[in-house]
Amino acid sequence: MRLFPLLAALLLGASALAACTNERVVASEPTPAYTRSEVAYAANDRDLRVVLHGNPFGLPPDRFAEKVLPLMQNRVLGVKTTLTTTPNDTARRDYKVVLAFNVAENMLNSALCTDGPIPTSPPSGPIVVQGAFCRSGGALTSATGWLDRPQGPDDPDFRSLISDMTFSLFPSQRSELFCNQPDC
Numbered sequence: 001m002r003l004f005p006l007l008a009a010l011l012l013g014a015s016a017l018a019a020c021t022n023e024r025v026v027a028s029e030p031t032p033a034y035t036r037s038e039v040a041y042a043a044n045d046r047d048l049r050v051v052l053h054g055n056p057f058g059l060p061p062d063r064f065a066e067k068v069l070p071l072m073q074n075r076v077l078g079v080k081t082t083l084t085t086t087p088n089d090t091a092r093r094d095y096k097v098v099l100a101f102n103v104a105e106n107m108l109n110s111a112l113c114t115d116g117p118i119p120t121s122p123p124s125g126p127i128v129v130q131g132a133f134c135r136s137g138g139a140l141t142s143a144t145g146w147l148d149r150p151q152g153p154d155d156p157d158f159r160s161l162i163s164d165m166t167f168s169l170f171p172s173q174r175s176e177l178f179c180n181q182p183d184c
Contacts (some may be wrong), residue, residue, distance in 0.1 A: 002183055004175065006076065009123055010055075011097065011147070014147060020032035022056050022147060022148050022149050022157040023145060023146065023147045023148075023157045023158070023160050023161040023164070024130060024145065024146050025144070025145040025146075025161065025164040025165055025168050026142070026143060026144055026145075027141070027142070027143040027144045027169070028089035028109060028143060028144075028173065030140060030141045030171060031138075031140050031141070032140065033140060033169075034127060034133075034140040034141055036172065038102075038140070039067055039076065039079055039111045039133075040078070040079055041092070042094075042135070043076060043081035043092075043095065044055045044079045044080060045080055045081070045090075046081060046090035046091055046093060047081070047082045047083075047084050047087035047088050047090050047091040048076075048081045048082065048083050048084070048087070048091060048097060049085070049087045049091050049095070049096040049097070049160050050065075050068075050069065050072065050082070050083045050084060050085050050095070050096065050097045050098075050099070051085070051096055051097070051098045051099075052064065052065055052068060052085060052098075052099055052100075052101075053099070053100040053101065053117070053118040053120055054101035054102050054103070054118070054120030054121070055101060055110075055120075055123065055124050056101045056102055056127045056150060057150075057152060058122075058123040059111075059153065060142075060146065064123070064153070065085045065121070067153035067154070067161050068099070068153075068162055069083060069084060069085065069143050071159050071162035071163050071166070072097075072162060072163070072166040075163055075166035075167045075170070076166070076170045077167075077170065078172070079170070080122055081112050083166070094135055094136045095133075095134065095135055096113075096133075096134050097131065097133050097134070097166070098112040098113060098127055098131060098132050098134060099130070099131045099162075099165065100112055100118050100120065100129065100130045100131070100133065101120060101127060101128075101129050102120050102121040102123075102127060102128055102129075103119070103120055103121075103128070103130055104119040104120055104121045105119060107144070108138040109130050109131070109132050109139060109142030109144065110138065110142060112130060112131070112132040112134070112139065112142070113132050113134035113135075113138055114137055114141050115137070126146065126147060126148050126149070126150070127145075127146065127147040127150050127158070127161070128144065128146055129144070129145045129146075129147075129161065129165060130131050130142070130143075130144050130146070131144070131145070131165050131166075131168075131169055132154060132169070133170065141168075141169050141170070142169070143165055143168040143169055145161050145164065145165045145168075146161075
């Protein structure tokens with residue numbers, strides 16, 4: 001019986017901590033073609049192209065990229081890469097990471113990998129960011145993130161959103177590899 005008050009206090013504390021964050025990210029299951037060895041092939045010791053669509057803060061595009069790109073670095077576990085909007089000749093042309101902020105129309109994350117413009121909404125209110133790690137026009141991985149109360153590009157919650165999105169786009173394991181149950 002003494003365990004019940006302790007357990008209740010722990011649950012209350014965990015709930016309070018969860019309420020402190022203003023951002024969340026949900027990753028889709030990677031495609032069967034996604035492998036860590038392909039991530040290494042695409043990005044290790046080379047540049048990896050990043051395409052940014054939209055701008056939730058109304059900054060000039062190059063200034064927005066200067067705020068976003070540092071938050072993406074060192075989030076691809078086991079791979080030394082430079083995520084950049086201006087890749088050098090080391091980048092493999094078939095691979096890119098796309099982040100689209102406040103897409104104006106409903107769009108599947110897999111559609112982010114196609115070439116061409118993606119209509120986005122003007123800056124205001126909450127941020128919804130859709131992302132994909134792409135190969136040759138198709139998504140290998142994707143994720144969607146939300147930030148309810150953005151305070152600007154230097155907001156710790158925005159910084160966490162971009163960092164978590166990048167981490168989610170490069171999972172270290174496929175979940176079904178650890179599933180021994182029928183409905184995993």
